[in-house]
Amino acid sequence: QVQLDESGGGLVQAGDSLRLSCAAxxxxxxxxxxxxxxxAPGKERQFVSAVRSDGTTYYGNSVKGRFTISRDTAKNTxxxxxxxxxxxxxxxxxxxxxxxxxxGYECYDRTRYTYWGQGTQVTVSS
Numbered sequence: 001q002v003q004l005d006e007s008g009g010g011l012v013q014a015g016d017s018l019r020l021s022c023a024a025x026x027x028x029x030x031x032x033x034x035x036x037x038x039x040a041p042g043k044e045r046q047f048v049s050a051v052r053s054d055g056t057t058y059y060g061n062s063v064k065g066r067f068t069i070s071r072d073t074a075k076n077t078x079x080x081x082x083x084x085x086x087x088x089x090x091x092x093x094x095x096x097x098x099x100x101x102x103x104g105y106e107c108y109d110r111t112r113y114t115y116w117g118q119g120t121q122v123t124v125s126s
Contacts (some may be wrong), residue, residue: 002026002115005097009120012085016124020080021119022095033098033107034071034078038091038122048093049080050107058107060126062088092119 002024012018016032022034048070051101057069068081078095096113106112 002097004097004115004117005025006093006095006117006120009093009122011123011125014124014126015085016031017083018081018085018121018122020093020095020122022048022078022080024034024076024078024097026076030071030073030076032100033102033112035110036069036078036080036108037096037105037113038089038093039093039119043091044064045094046091047108047109047110050109051078053101054056058075060108061078082122085122087124087126090122090124092121094119 005023007036008020031053033052035048036048037045038048047060049064051069051071066084073076095117097115098112099114102112
């Protein structure tokens with residue numbers, strides 16, 4: 001059973017930074033793509049960022065240039081550094097892992113991700 005545990009959410013002001021972490025329960029997590037998604041109230045779950053096993057990274061247009069994804073294979077964690085936060089970044093952020101790998105546009109597709117964490121709330125006040 002794959003378990004993903006997110007941490008690092010909180011309440012911040014616009015322009016501040018937060019760092020989210022996702023701890024995976026398995027040692028082989030670096031064989032798969034890991035992603036971050038977010039869901040605001042009344043909206044669909046939205047792609048934020050992903051990193052493949054080969055280190056290739058992907059970002060949603062709304063976060064490109066502000067967010068950075070990274071993976072620490074020694075600690076089995078995936079991190080999301082979020083800078084210059086905006087009120088529209090307010091959402092529950094979910095960590096997810098693909099069943100296999102992903103390539104190109106597949107890494108943006110939430111249906112490619114089989115395992116999900118329970119989410120961490122990020123609230124950005126104006």
